[in-house]
Amino acid sequence: MRRSRQDAAATRERILKSAAAEFRRNGIDGTGLADLMAAAGLTHGGFYKHFGSKEQIVAEACAEAANSLTNSLSAIAGRTKSKVSLEDVVGSYLSRAKRDSPADSCPLAMMGSELARQGAETRDAASGSFLKLTRLLVPLMPDAEPEVKARNAMVAMCAMIGALTVARIVPEESLSDAILSEMTRAISTGQMRGSGKPKLSAGKSTSR
Amino acid sequence: MRRSRQDAAATRERILKSAAAEFRRNGIDGTGLADLMAAAGLTHGGFYKHFGSKEQIVAEACAEAANSLTNSLSAIAGRTKSKVSLEDVVGSYLSRAKRDSPADSCPLAMMGSELARQGAETRDAASGSFLKLTRLLVPLMPDAEPEVKARNAMVAMCAMIGALTVARIVPEESLSDAILSEMTRAISTGQMRGSGKPKLSAGKSTSR
Numbered sequence: 001m002r003r004s005r006q007d008a009a010a011t012r013e014r015i016l017k018s019a020a021a022e023f024r025r026n027g028i029d030g031t032g033l034a035d036l037m038a039a040a041g042l043t044h045g046g047f048y049k050h051f052g053s054k055e056q057i058v059a060e061a062c063a064e065a066a067n068s069l070t071n072s073l074s075a076i077a078g079r080t081k082s083k084v085s086l087e088d089v090v091g092s093y094l095s096r097a098k099r100d101s102p103a104d105s106c107p108l109a110m111m112g113s114e115l116a117r118q119g120a121e122t123r124d125a126a127s128g129s130f131l132k133l134t135r136l137l138v139p140l141m142p143d144a145e146p147e148v149k150a151r152n153a154m155v156a157m158c159a160m161i162g163a164l165t166v167a168r169i170v171p172e173e174s175l176s177d178a179i180l181s182e183m184t185r186a187i188s189t190g191q192m193r194g195s196g197k198p199k200l201s202a203g204k205s206t207s208r
Numbered sequence: 209m210r211r212s213r214q215d216a217a218a219t220r221e222r223i224l225k226s227a228a229a230e231f232r233r234n235g236i237d238g239t240g241l242a243d244l245m246a247a248a249g250l251t252h253g254g255f256y257k258h259f260g261s262k263e264q265i266v267a268e269a270c271a272e273a274a275n276s277l278t279n280s281l282s283a284i285a286g287r288t289k290s291k292v293s294l295e296d297v298v299g300s301y302l303s304r305a306k307r308d309s310p311a312d313s314c315p316l317a318m319m320g321s322e323l324a325r326q327g328a329e330t331r332d333a334a335s336g337s338f339l340k341l342t343r344l345l346v347p348l349m350p351d352a353e354p355e356v357k358a359r360n361a362m363v364a365m366c367a368m369i370g371a372l373t374v375a376r377i378v379p380e381e382s383l384s385d386a387i388l389s390e391m392t393r394a395i396s397t398g399q400m401r402g403s404g405k406p407k408l409s410a411g412k413s414t415s416r
């Protein structure tokens with residue numbers, strides 16, 4: 001009994017990791033349940049033993065992908081304690097390797113426009129992933145008040161997601177490479193930030 | 209004969225405008241040919257009288273959407289000649305109206321992750337749309353050498369696409385609003401730029 005529970009948990013984990021890769025590679029609408037079960041080496045029928053719906057696995061796969069990315073970027077951030085680590089982390093996120101290997105890249109850039117059209121569970125998971133990645137940047141941001149650093153990190157994270165998305169769209173390699181390197185430079189030289197002056201509050205943000 | 213050619217051109221135009229809205233609203237994979245013909249008030253069967261393939265209409269719809277957006281942003285840019293117009297243009301792109309009306313918004317943000325997975329024709333069209341929007345920003349960028357302005361505009365455009373994408377994903381309205389307003393401020397105060405120092409060249413960008 002215990003063994004079979006362990007097996008089931010291992011199988012669930014295998015499906016989830018495989019789904020996290022497939023959704024980033026082929027999109028949400030472009031990946032059917034049969035596809036992702038096949039990618040995990042399983043038959044379609046077993047899916048509902050582990051997950052309640054496609055929405056559930058999309059939400060969990062998005063979180064899984066973000067955790068995996070955060071861990072790999074955290075390892076880079078931990079390697080250097082100097083100011084240079086912001087460039088290392090941003091440069092790793094905006095690398096040609098991440099652009100060219102969607103299965104191993106940022107879920108918000110690989111699935112961004114599709115995530116925006118999903119239901120509440122998936123959008124909550126994606127939003128949590130965005131905040132998790134943003135929080136990774138906060139301590140790396142140049143000296144400022146904590147609230148300002150948080151805003152600057154949020155702006156930088158959105159800019160990174162946009163640059164990786166566009167670099168994947170653009171077919172001309174030199175332009176695509178330039179997008180990655182220019183955005184890395186803009187963020188790591190600290191020229192890509194919020195103003196740091198106005199308070200970030202609901203009242204302020206709804207005054208537009 | 210002449211009349212029927214005019215009718216055919218008008219019908220083609222109607223299908224295209226309708227497709228440009230549908231793809232932004234429901235995504236590329238999420239919009240079948242029957243859906244977009246129905247949205248134009250036509251039957252599925254007539255599609256191939258006007259377009260050769262779904263890929264062709266996706267590419268043309270992306271360009272159509274970008275032209276429409278560029279025209280509306282150009283009109284804003286033309287209204288004011290002062291420095292403030294960068295904020296007006298960016299603020300219009302990153303408005304809650306554009307976030308909440310995908311059919312009328314930026315194709316690169318509404319379909320970004322899906323465009324990256326399309327064939328050559330669509331990716332070329334999308335890349336052209338990106339450059340068209342970027343060129344709109346160039347003359348609005350703060351004083352610098354032309355090449356630096358072009359780079360800064362490219363960085364800003366990517367950042368805008370990312371911010372609009374993330375603002376659509378995030379369900380919590382105050383956070384979503386803050387993303388739009390913080391990015392508008394970061395770009396329009398000129399704090400969101402490339403360094404302006406190194407030359408932008410293929411050699412440089414492939415050295416990463």
